[in-house]
Amino acid sequence: MEGQGVGYIHKGAVAVSGSTIAAVGPTDEVSRDFPAHRTIDGTGKIVMPGLIDAHMHTGLTLVRGVAQDMNDWMQKGIWPFAKHLTTEDKKLGSMVNILEGIQAGTTTFGDYNDHMLDLAENYEQTGARAVVTEMVNEMPETIVDLEVGDLYPFDPSVGEEKKRRNEQLLEKYPFTEKGRITALSGPQGPDMMSLELLKEMQHLANIHHTKLHMHVAQGDREIGQMEKRYGKRSIPFLEEHGFLNNRLLAVHLTEATDEETAAVARSGAGMIYCAGSIGIIDGLVPPMLTFLENGGRACLGSDQAPGNNCNQMFNEMKMAAILNKVKRKDPSVFNATLAIRSATIESARVLGLEDQIGSLRRGKKADLIVIDAEQPSLFPVLTDPVRNIVPNLVYSARGHEVEMSIIDGRIVMEDRNVVTVDVKTAVKAGQKAADALVQRASADLKQADSDVVKMVKQGLL
Amino acid sequence: MEGQGVGYIHKGAVAVSGSTIAAVGPTDEVSRDFPAHRTIDGTGKIVMPGLIDAHMHTGLTLVRGVAQDMNDWMQKGIWPFAKHLTTEDKKLGSMVNILEGIQAGTTTFGDYNDHMLDLAENYEQTGARAVVTEMVNEMPETIVDLEVGDLYPFDPSVGEEKKRRNEQLLEKYPFTEKGRITALSGPQGPDMMSLELLKEMQHLANIHHTKLHMHVAQGDREIGQMEKRYGKRSIPFLEEHGFLNNRLLAVHLTEATDEETAAVARSGAGMIYCAGSIGIIDGLVPPMLTFLENGGRACLGSDQAPGNNCNQMFNEMKMAAILNKVKRKDPSVFNATLAIRSATIESARVLGLEDQIGSLRRGKKADLIVIDAEQPSLFPVLTDPVRNIVPNLVYSARGHEVEMSIIDGRIVMEDRNVVTVDVKTAVKAGQKAADALVQRASADLKQADSDVVKMVKQGLL
Numbered sequence: 032m033e034g035q036g037v038g039y040i041h042k043g044a045v046a047v048s049g050s051t052i053a054a055v056g057p058t059d060e061v062s063r064d065f066p067a068h069r070t071i072d073g074t075g076k077i078v079m080p081g082l083i084d085a086h087m088h089t090g091l092t093l094v095r096g097v098a099q100d101m102n103d104w105m106q107k108g109i110w111p112f113a114k115h116l117t118t119e120d121k122k123l124g125s126m127v128n129i130l131e132g133i134q135a136g137t138t139t140f141g142d143y144n145d146h147m148l149d150l151a152e153n154y155e156q157t158g159a160r161a162v163v164t165e166m167v168n169e170m171p172e173t174i175v176d177l178e179v180g181d182l183y184p185f186d187p188s189v190g191e192e193k194k195r196r197n198e199q200l201l202e203k204y205p206f207t208e209k210g211r212i213t214a215l216s217g218p219q220g221p222d223m224m225s226l227e228l229l230k231e232m233q234h235l236a237n238i239h240h241t242k243l244h245m246h247v248a249q250g251d252r253e254i255g256q257m258e259k260r261y262g263k264r265s266i267p268f269l270e271e272h273g274f275l276n277n278r279l280l281a282v283h284l285t286e287a288t289d290e291e292t293a294a295v296a297r298s299g300a301g302m303i304y305c306a307g308s309i310g311i312i313d314g315l316v317p318p319m320l321t322f323l324e325n326g327g328r329a330c331l332g333s334d335q336a337p338g339n340n341c342n343q344m345f346n347e348m349k350m351a352a353i354l355n356k357v358k359r360k361d362p363s364v365f366n367a368t369l370a371i372r373s374a375t376i377e378s379a380r381v382l383g384l385e386d387q388i389g390s391l392r393r394g395k396k397a398d399l400i401v402i403d404a405e406q407p408s409l410f411p412v413l414t415d416p417v418r419n420i421v422p423n424l425v426y427s428a429r430g431h432e433v434e435m436s437i438i439d440g441r442i443v444m445e446d447r448n449v450v451t452v453d454v455k456t457a458v459k460a461g462q463k464a465a466d467a468l469v470q471r472a473s474a475d476l477k478q479a480d481s482d483v484v485k486m487v488k489q490g491l492l
Numbered sequence: 493m494e495g496q497g498v499g500y501i502h503k504g505a506v507a508v509s510g511s512t513i514a515a516v517g518p519t520d521e522v523s524r525d526f527p528a529h530r531t532i533d534g535t536g537k538i539v540m541p542g543l544i545d546a547h548m549h550t551g552l553t554l555v556r557g558v559a560q561d562m563n564d565w566m567q568k569g570i571w572p573f574a575k576h577l578t579t580e581d582k583k584l585g586s587m588v589n590i591l592e593g594i595q596a597g598t599t600t601f602g603d604y605n606d607h608m609l610d611l612a613e614n615y616e617q618t619g620a621r622a623v624v625t626e627m628v629n630e631m632p633e634t635i636v637d638l639e640v641g642d643l644y645p646f647d648p649s650v651g652e653e654k655k656r657r658n659e660q661l662l663e664k665y666p667f668t669e670k671g672r673i674t675a676l677s678g679p680q681g682p683d684m685m686s687l688e689l690l691k692e693m694q695h696l697a698n699i700h701h702t703k704l705h706m707h708v709a710q711g712d713r714e715i716g717q718m719e720k721r722y723g724k725r726s727i728p729f730l731e732e733h734g735f736l737n738n739r740l741l742a743v744h745l746t747e748a749t750d751e752e753t754a755a756v757a758r759s760g761a762g763m764i765y766c767a768g769s770i771g772i773i774d775g776l777v778p779p780m781l782t783f784l785e786n787g788g789r790a791c792l793g794s795d796q797a798p799g800n801n802c803n804q805m806f807n808e809m810k811m812a813a814i815l816n817k818v819k820r821k822d823p824s825v826f827n828a829t830l831a832i833r834s835a836t837i838e839s840a841r842v843l844g845l846e847d848q849i850g851s852l853r854r855g856k857k858a859d860l861i862v863i864d865a866e867q868p869s870l871f872p873v874l875t876d877p878v879r880n881i882v883p884n885l886v887y888s889a890r891g892h893e894v895e896m897s898i899i900d901g902r903i904v905m906e907d908r909n910v911v912t913v914d915v916k917t918a919v920k921a922g923q924k925a926a927d928a929l930v931q932r933a934s935a936d937l938k939q940a941d942s943d944v945v946k947m948v949k950q951g952l953l
Contacts, residue, residue: 096880
């Protein structure tokens, strides 16, 4: 992942010592210099950096599949459910979502939820790396009863409480210590809190030397709120108030104009592009290529289960490449190399962890995955003069080809079995919570004017 | 799959007798009426019709991953390889491609290759259902040395020989007998043979009471050939000469105008849309929705490995839905129900096999798949008042959730192991052939002006 390409060592080996990569090189050299307690035979395998999912909301997994193929996704699809989700529900769903990612090669999860301190326990337990963000807004719970288009009311006591939780998270998982779990500051969006709280969230990021992880221009819904409240679109507003800088992780930029996209890119802010999610929810392709063309740094995220509907980076790599080809009507405009870099080294850079993860290099954290190259979906393997490994990982692999995952030097999945958490038990516990949730939400769901509920009634789903 | 929806039976069962479905209904009724030699417990599983891949070229699998992310895909990417592919190479690659599909729930393969009689042996061996087509054109082998844009030369002796092979295929696998393998007539495209041979291919379809399976308006390359040769675009040309009718399976229609698309749809011809392939190769979204809006019948196919690059219908369902949402900038325009129907009942209808396959109904062939609904990617399962099974199959499943496949009443895959053919042996044999192929093609590859070869040279791949 150094330079512009992906790097390739035929018959190579990786030496791991503790949580760190001790060496990467030809097998004979590495095995000579590093006698090991355990040697894992990689014959017929691909060893590569673990995948980094820069933006997701694992707390919403219990409502996967309830809100796609419709308009007003958030207000009519998700909220009637979400108001009934307890923190325990979120945690149980989150666990299954994390396991889904691990099973498909994700080693770092950029998770963004309320009550993140509770959800972070899942990362303690699974052994996955996480960049966690508390989702802070100033909106009272009655927000879910608003009509589409109404201006959101703000409640400073709500904002204060949520900011306090973000502070606790930052204290428990300081970014500066570069541990396995690190925390960011998380204003949910410029439309979802007062300018005053937004500035406090930036101050929080400054004093903790961390990033500001925020949805920006994520939909016409947001732009509408900003214009109603401030008479300005999101990005000019953020620029005016000093939020465009290299501390900002701008998520989505779905509604950003070319000019606005360029302004964010040139500011040094990072962009996180959620290809599958925005494709399904909005039928749109955010301006990642424009962002790159303006010298910006961008990477990929899988967003939330009710909306994408999956959370794994093989899907995001493929979607990002194909959707951008189609956007520009040019098959060469987003290639497999860019896709795989955007889920590894570029994600690490955007998250500010490029010295820790994102490539296999001596001194970096030992986050790596082992992929069975003898699966039919990766067949055949050609190396010279044409090398087809990266294209087939991006365009053909489905995720189940990942058979081992090592995170922070520890084997978390082996022979496709997650060894830190029992998957079946997690699924059973989550399903029980989902069944109870549906009972509680049933009346609200029937009342909500959701296209999905209508389709079920009509026997179409 | 009856009516417009997908149908749903909670705690249901399917009784299979020989190669046929004897009953579908509530478990207590079915198990009372049909005492079985073997009962397969489907608790926590989804049982659904096997997926139908209406259009693919399994013979090209040995060159998967050599030609994406570039322009002039066919001439600069594929042909330098393809000229060195032997029939045995094609057969070995085809086998792995079929196994890839079976592992992801494909039970019927719409395979389209030259030397199909040889490749069809793979379907005999795997036990998969197949609709096979001999790829007939009139182009001499020197075609691969043409410059991009040159008019293709025709050689009647080539056409004669290929047509003869299609006749043999039709005799061995008559469509009228509705066996597990049935044959179609396969003119490769209106640009790739004389009008005379095209008419003979239609005559062949007529006398064998089968379909005419043809690429139509598949790219600007084809339209350019047609305009140069006849002064006409493909579809007006085909209309003028009587090819637009319910015998035609029109593949791609990538370059069809709205008016041309409507003409094909109204004629009763079927359309096969290859979402992943055309997205990757051309960066385009063919007019499937326009075709449907004009009363046409359309379905999905995965096309060839060097170009898609995968061959499995979970990918096609998702790609078709999302790419069309993006094309129309509307998330509701192509929903999960349409996607799953387009890979089952609609494929069956387009192929003329709706009385045999495509839904679970008494009297139809027992082609069905069993999916583990307790995999994290399908979590959670909600049934009332919102049902999320179909959306999560389309937008979240990766294919490995399919654990059993029954084709023509026979178990072909159980516990994810294909029982008719040893997958590892097939991959090994194919890899050996791929290694030898690369040796033979090496000089041509280096000479070809392929972007992919350049990227490898530059260390970018």
